[in-house]
């Protein structure tokens with residue numbers, strides 16, 4: 550039976566140490582890290598995530614604000630809000646919650662956020678700096694994934710890592726981070742022929758396909774560390790991941806559950822990025 554990686558517990562422990570660092574930073578500088586989240590529209594899941602971000606930011610000692618805008622907000626109006634936040638001295642981190650309404654070009658908005666306040670790590674300058682190993686804001690979900698892998702105590706250097714999925718938000722950045730940790734990295738995707746032959750090589754398998762219970766035990770190397778980034782619905786409309794947990798738990802060495810795996814780490818890493826940004830903005 551593989552070990553379950555308890556993301557909820559690791560996120561809570563990590564939040565305690567970030568809170569202590571924020572306390573020390575504020576005591577030394579008199580500055581409270583500031584985070585503003587912009588939420589456009591009524592997407593139910595986004596509302597829950599944004600409320601959780603606000604609650605956890607406040608608990609960590611961050612000055613947290615949420616700007617809620619109507620679903621009918623135009624792209625120009627949203628860009629003007631981002632511009633104001635770029636100029637606001639007390640705001641160290643800006644996050645525009647995704648998805649945005651279809652009437653708004655998300656890339657255009659993300660590109661307008663100052664790269665120095667881009668705590669999501671989605672701005673092309675941060676993406677580029679991450680790729681060439683320079684100082685960058687690291688996207689929160691990929692950063693959390695690396696922490697979860699490290700929590701197993703296994704070394705990453707020299708291991709075969711396979712990432713299934715090539716999105717800009719998870720697949721590509723997590724591959725970059727694994728490469729920085731000296732893993733041998735393969736990115737597989739929907740056009741990969743004989744996926745199981747590729748995933749079976751993986752000592753570390755990160756799955757971000759968006760397909761419910763897509764990865765079965767036949768895809769795994771016995772003992773592998775398996776990180777499930779999926780947030781899908783099963784046949785009973787229950788939240789599940791891209792990995793068939795019940796099928797894989799006896800073959801994997803370590804496996805993240807859904808819920809309670811990668812998701813909780815995303816918000817923790819956002820708090821850390823906000824602290825890092827406040828430190829960089831404060832001399």
Ligand SMILES: Nc1nc2c(c(=O)[nH]1)N[C@@H](CN(C=O)c1ccc(C(=O)N[C@@H](CCC(=O)O)C(=O)O)cc1)CN2
Pocket residue numbers: 598644645646647648669689690788807808809810811812813814815816
């Ligand atoms: N600007 C951004 N937008 C979005 C991001 C992001 O990183 N930046 N990620 C997701 C949503 N998200 C945070 O914003 C997020 C998703 C899920 C979780 C989480 O803790 N999930 C729980 C389950 C929750 C449930 O029951 O529905 C879990 O996995 O245990 C946290 C944050 C898209 N948008």
